[in-house]
Amino acid sequence: MKAPSSLEQLIQALKVLPGVGPKSASRMAYHLLQRDQGGAANLAHAIEYAIATLKHCRRCNTFTEGELCEICADEDRNHQQLCVVEMPTDLLMIEQTLAYHGLYFVLMGRLSPLDGIGPNEIALARLLERAVDGEVQEVVIATNFTVEGEATAHYLAELMRTRGLQVSRIARGLPVGGELEHVDPGTLAQALVERRKL
Incomplete structure (x- = not known):
C-alpha cells in the first residue's frame, strides 16, 4: 500500500534536511501528524516566516531581518x-x-x-x-x-x-582540557607544526 500523496510529499520535504534519509523522514512525518500536530503547524509557520522575513546582510552576507x-x-x-x-x-x-x-x-x-x-x-x-x-x-x-x-x-x-x-x-591544535593520548595523529602533527614560543 502506498502512502497518501500528501504524506509522501511531507516525507520528501523532510528529506531535504541534512542527515535525514527516507526512514528518518518517514518517522518524523508520522510523529508530527500523529503525536504533535501543533508542533507541525508551528514548524510550518516558522519556516514560512523565516523565508518571508530573512535576507542577507548587505555587508557580511549572513542572515538578518534588516539591511545590516x-x-x-x-x-x-x-x-x-x-x-x-x-x-x-x-x-x-x-x-x-x-x-x-x-x-x-x-x-x-x-x-x-x-x-x-x-x-x-x-x-x-x-x-x-x-x-x-x-x-x-x-x-x-x-x-x-x-x-x-x-x-x-x-x-x-x-x-x-x-x-x-x-x-x-585561525590556528589548529589540541582541544582545551584534551589529553594527548586521545588526540588523532593529524591534529597532533598540526599542533607541533604550529607550536609557538612561551
Missing part, C-alpha cells in the same frame, strides 16, 4: 579586521568565544569543484568588494579544516594577498 545585521551595525567593532567563515553557524561559534571583535563575511559555503561549487556559488565577488573597501587591513580566514575548507582558505589567501591585504588563518 547587528554585528555590522555595531560601531564599536574593529572595522579593520574581516573574518571569513563558511556558514552563519561558524560566525556564531566565533562570537561565543568573545575573543574576536572585528567584522565578518559569510561565504555560505566553500569551494568544492566535485560538487559544482565554484567561486560564483560562494559570494566571492561580494567578499572581494567588501575586503577592498579601504577599511579592512587584515583578513582572518576561518574556514573549516576539511579538504574543501583548506582549498577555500588557500584560494582566498592568494586573492587577498594580491590586493595588498594582510592575511591570517
